[in-house]
Amino acid sequence: MELIAKAKSLRKVYGSKNSVEALKNIDIEIVKGEILAILGPSGCGKTTLLNCLSGLDNPTSGEVIVLNKNLNKMSEEEKTRFRSENMGFIFQFFNLIPVLTALENVELPLLISKKYHNLPPSEIRKTAMEWLKKLHIHHRAGAYPSEMSGGEQQRVAIARALITNPKVVWADEPTGALDTKNSEELMEIISTMNKELGTTFVIVTHDANVAKKAHRIIRMDSGLIIGEETKKI
Numbered sequence: 001m002e003l004i005a006k007a008k009s010l011r012k013v014y015g016s017k018n019s020v021e022a023l024k025n026i027d028i029e030i031v032k033g034e035i036l037a038i039l040g041p042s043g044c045g046k047t048t049l050l051n052c053l054s055g056l057d058n059p060t061s062g063e064v065i066v067l068n069k070n071l072n073k074m075s076e077e078e079k080t081r082f083r084s085e086n087m088g089f090i091f092q093f094f095n096l097i098p099v100l101t102a103l104e105n106v107e108l109p110l111l112i113s114k115k116y117h118n119l120p121p122s123e124i125r126k127t128a129m130e131w132l133k134k135l136h137i138h139h140r141a142g143a144y145p146s147e148m149s150g151g152e153q154q155r156v157a158i159a160r161a162l163i164t165n166p167k168v169v170w171a172d173e174p175t176g177a178l179d180t181k182n183s184e185e186l187m188e189i190i191s192t193m194n195k196e197l198g199t200t201f202v203i204v205t206h207d208a209n210v211a212k213k214a215h216r217i218i219r220m221d222s223g224l225i226i227g228e229e230t231k232k233i
């Protein structure tokens with residue numbers, strides 16, 4: 001079993017006075033090709049864990065290895081580059097750039113990544129359009145985020161997350177701002193993309209219905225992993 005990421009003895013303490021121990025000695029392994037859900041109540045440390053695993057935040061102590069690279073040993077600049085070349089991100093409130101159209105939002109990761117600096121703009125546009133088509137949202141290519149529904153914005157966000165062909169996509173409450181129908185559709189899209197592309201997805205959620213679409217569920221409470229289930233789907 002090939003590992004995408006692994007964390008050992010991870011601790012995260014916020015603040016010095018009245019400090020909060022958000023993660024208490026977490027060990028976790030993320031397997032290549034899986035959809036992993038991290039499930040737990042509000043405040044249990046899910047976002048903190050995701051941010052430490054993706055290198056968006058630094059743990060207080062413990063080790064994080066992603067794609068065989070030790071994040072602790074990278075500078076912030078190296079981590080930024082590593083993220084842009086190997087990871088995709090999906091957020092609860094989509095985080096699209098409001099002054100860019102759907103198409104321009106999807107083009108952005110290719111425009112800013114050094115890895116793709118040789119690609120001509122016409123090729124970037126074509127690739128972004130193909131991604132919008134794959135996610136059945138190409139008819140809104142020229143729309144701005146404020147002109148799109150939540151479900152539409154999240155499709156655009158997925159296209160943006162996948163356009164660089166990342167090894168792993170980190171999704172923080174990706175269905176949190178969607179209704180039941182759109183949440184189900186989103187999880188369908190994630191399953192399809194996982195099957196078609198082999199991309200590993202790590203999804204943080206408080207919603208058991210969302211988690212049950214994952215191959216594996218890790219349960220968290222009060223900064224600890226309290227259980228794990230592997231499912232056949």
Ligand SMILES: Nc1ncnc2c1ncn2[C@@H]1O[C@H](COP(=O)(O)OP(=O)(O)OP(=O)(O)O)[C@@H](O)[C@H]1O
Pocket residue numbers: 014015020021022040041042043044045046047048049206
């Ligand atoms: N920047 C911060 N400064 C201080 N405390 C923080 C900070 N971020 C998170 N915390 C605290 O750390 C704990 C874990 O928070 P975290 O956001 O990781 O939980 P969560 O499970 O993702 O919650 P939610 O589902 O509500 O987003 C909480 O007690 C929270 O108040």
